[in-house]
Amino acid sequence: YCAKSEGLGHSVYDPARDSSSTQRLALMGELPEAIESDELVVLYQPLIDFRSGAIAGAEALVRWQHPVHGLLGPDVLLPLVEQSGLMSLLTGRVLDRALAQRAAWSAAGLDLDVAVNLAAPNLIDIGFAAAVDALLREHGVPPRALTLEVTETIVAADPPRVIGVMGQLHALGVRLSLDDFGTGSSSLSFLRRLPVQELKIDKSFVLGMDGHAHDGAIVRMITRLGHDLGVSVVAEGIETAAVYEHLRAGGCDRGQGFLLGRPVPADELARLAAAEPAGRAAA
Ligand code: C2E
Ligand code: MG
Ligand code: MG
Ligand code: MG
Secondary structure, X not given: OOOOOXXXXXXXXXXXXXXXXXXXXXXXXXXXXXXXXXXXXXEXXXXXXXXXXXXXXXXXXXXXXXXOOEEEXXXXXXXXXXXXXXXXXXXXXXXXXXXXXXXXXXXXXXXXXXXXXXXXXXXXXXXXXXXXXXXHHHHOOOHHHEEEEEEHHHHHHOHHHHHHHHHHHHHHOOEEEEEEEOOOOOHHHHXXXXXXXXXXXXXXXXXXXXXXXXXXXXXHHHHHHHHHOOOEEEEEOOXXXXXXXXXXXXXXXXXXXXXXXXOEOHHHHHHHHXXXXXXOOOO
């Protein structure tokens, strides 16, 4: 095959053009060790509190720093993990890293919470909540400092079972967030059965606010719905100051997006959070 690294950080591996199952199998063969090694990279994207303009937390986003193919994103990595049956292992490693990081930030005087994405295999695993509990205790992180992000698609896979596991997680005291909200087909019927404390508006609507009146209307509706339900509302995909200002004026609680900060290594996130927080919105 012809995929070649252009050096660290940049990937030229294009899975869409990779029809070779031998290459996929090769990557899958490397995966179990990679997940347990430094090749598994966790980046942190700032979550901004609209009221203070400060960094209130960060979402952990996984990458595979492959020695040959460069930095592989979730679009390549997650299907391989799924096919290999390694999702529980991956989530465990990302959670472990993120909680260790949160503990380190806290020790450095930074009050940041951390969000981790879950996948379907985690939420049909009746042992998952106990594993999360054990990791929280190991790292001495209070449950409320951890947000677990779940999509409607995951819930739809097996509603009774997923809702059961979410109930156990809720009972631990961790926050649950409904990620990519608005893109699922059954948002509203599920909503009242889910023990979530946060709606995370999908970035397609937020990106679309620049220019499309309908997307602005949808975002305002979701924000009101969330607040009427007593949960907080987060917008992802904020790329422009105009969208930021609309969301702030509309009462959205938190924001995430390239305007506010890209996913970065943990030490960089700490530098950003320690630096002057005010005036971010104006910048
Ligand atoms: P997500 O959970 O909805 O995460 C937000 C994604 O939107 C991230 O992509 C982030 O980099 C991107 N994003 C943030 N702000 C902007 C913006 O202003 N504009 C645009 N265009 N994009 C923005 P990323 O890191 O490639 O992750 C993609 C998805 O992969 C995530 O979507 C999540 O569903 C999944 N994922 C990432 N890390 C993990 C993980 O550790 N475990 C699991 N199960 N899934 C993960
Ligand atoms: Mg997410
Ligand atoms: Mg999302
Ligand atoms: Mg997404």
